Amino acid sequence: MEDGHGPADEVASVNERLLEWRQGDVAAAGVSLTVARTDLPLATLSRELAGEQAVEYFVAEQPTRVVLLTQTCDVVRPVVVGDEGGRFWVQVAPVVQLTESTAALARKGRIPRFAAIPGGVEGEFADLDRCTTLEKSVLAEMTRVDASPDNRERAAFGEALARNRGRFAFPDDLEGTLSPFKSLMVKRAGKNSCEGRCLDAVVQIRAEPDPSWDDEQVAVTVYFIVEAGQLPATDEEAAVFAPVDMAAVEAMDDSAKIAEMIEQSSPHDVSRRHALWSRLADLWIAGCTPTGSISYLCALVESEADFSLIRMRVAPQIDFDHLSPGDDPIK
Amino acid sequence: MSRTSTSRASKVAISVAWAASLYIGVTGAPNLPLRVAQAIDEGRTSFQPPSTTTLTPDVNELREATGLSWQQIADAVGVSRRSVHYWANGGKVSPLHQDRLRDVASLIAAHRGEQPEQVRAALLLVGPDGQSPLSMLTRSHRRPSTESVTAVDRLLSVDANGAASDTGTDGRSIPLNFSPQSD
Numbered sequence: 001m002e003d004g005h006g007p008a009d010e011v012a013s014v015n016e017r018l019l020e021w022r023q024g025d026v027a028a029a030g031v032s033l034t035v036a037r038t039d040l041p042l043a044t045l046s047r048e049l050a051g052e053q054a055v056e057y058f059v060a061e062q063p064t065r066v067v068l069l070t071q072t073c074d075v076v077r078p079v080v081v082g083d084e085g086g087r088f089w090v091q092v093a094p095v096v097q098l099t100e101s102t103a104a105l106a107r108k109g110r111i112p113r114f115a116a117i118p119g120g121v122e123g124e125f126a127d128l129d130r131c132t133t134l135e136k137s138v139l140a141e142m143t144r145v146d147a148s149p150d151n152r153e154r155a156a157f158g159e160a161l162a163r164n165r166g167r168f169a170f171p172d173d174l175e176g177t178l179s180p181f182k183s184l185m186v187k188r189a190g191k192n193s194c195e196g197r198c199l200d201a202v203v204q205i206r207a208e209p210d211p212s213w214d215d216e217q218v219a220v221t222v223y224f225i226v227e228a229g230q231l232p233a234t235d236e237e238a239a240v241f242a243p244v245d246m247a248a249v250e251a252m253d254d255s256a257k258i259a260e261m262i263e264q265s266s267p268h269d270v271s272r273r274h275a276l277w278s279r280l281a282d283l284w285i286a287g288c289t290p291t292g293s294i295s296y297l298c299a300l301v302e303s304e305a306d307f308s309l310i311r312m313r314v315a316p317q318i319d320f321d322h323l324s325p326g327d328d329p330i331k
Numbered sequence: 332m333s334r335t336s337t338s339r340a341s342k343v344a345i346s347v348a349w350a351a352s353l354y355i356g357v358t359g360a361p362n363l364p365l366r367v368a369q370a371i372d373e374g375r376t377s378f379q380p381p382s383t384t385t386l387t388p389d390v391n392e393l394r395e396a397t398g399l400s401w402q403q404i405a406d407a408v409g410v411s412r413r414s415v416h417y418w419a420n421g422g423k424v425s426p427l428h429q430d431r432l433r434d435v436a437s438l439i440a441a442h443r444g445e446q447p448e449q450v451r452a453a454l455l456l457v458g459p460d461g462q463s464p465l466s467m468l469t470r471s472h473r474r475p476s477t478e479s480v481t482a483v484d485r486l487l488s489v490d491a492n493g494a495a496s497d498t499g500t501d502g503r504s505i506p507l508n509f510s511p512q513s514d
Binding site (some may be wrong): 071208211217221231244246270271274275278296298300302303306307308311314 | 413
């Protein structure tokens, strides 16, 4: 064991190979494991394999490319032989190819189940519903695909992982109320149209309760937080701008036309752009009828340059998971 | 009990008279909610849902009467300064935010006839509890949801040992045995 070829040396080799791995890296030939019940297999793969089993539970194994989820510092932390408190494990998730509309929403972080892979191919995401734990020695044997050096993409990937576990569980009544709006978003997201591009310019969608989600009657403000630049900056004192015919804007009910007008308007026309964006947001939620504890719904457009941490804390981000049970988002 | 009731009734009457002057489009008897004052009186931290009154608070006049900055009004209402600017230019104010503007109007009802700088000073005057009337109103719109990064932190910081399991790599399915281990 001490002759240079024993486990200690092999572990040292594992530690050395892990030094090149970073969170978000893809392994070309990995594996996704799922524990299933033999008498009640749920997923397609489990159902196919269940018949072969003579035991109560089994592991369905699917060879696939996988993405490394474990934070880089924990990946490269050396394994020490005999250290029972050591960090021997990493987690991976399978790479999946999403349908176009799902990918468009997932890219914007609106479907927490899927995380965009740093430098990944268009439409490829990590399926965070199916994480697998591997010992580090298994990962060390896998071939690492050249990954994106873009730290912004890596940071976004880390945020997607955090959001997957930490997202807020909105009341069912809000999910029901917003269902028409979410369906609308899925249909129009990622489309090469004025409205599709306006949707792409929405960085986040958040919902704030008044007074709180626990109350019997809750008024909800839906925030559409748009990219900085969509709404021109305003000065503290210069609050009065070029007049806008607000009544005319309010009378418009064609969201595609309004989106076109937004694109055609001057980026410096503060009042007009805000009025058009506000009307567009109103129309996006117009099909929603408050139900149950949700007594009222309104939309507010804010710039990402203005939206404060305070507001972020009171207004959790809305996601678009669990929209259409019959539709498979994965190709 | 009766003294308290009388005092509150008087305060409401004064508030209605003064604060009503800050509204435009009055179509009926003023129906100011005074949600914050009532909630504080009753020791509550939650207010009523938006009222359906047709009164529309005038943001410009509210600012002139209080001497508050746009940002201070925005903070009190719980929106960005950009949104308050939008309202000041005639943009539609939702009933929810109309209610919040009414809350601000209610705060200044006791300062009728005072100069804007005096009203502003009163709104920003810090009391023994370290709070000013305006900051109390602002805080009422800042209660965080239960969404918290700490939940993720807690998950990620736990270095628990996983239960033992049988795994293998030679095939597409691996039987498992979950029977308790004997020491």
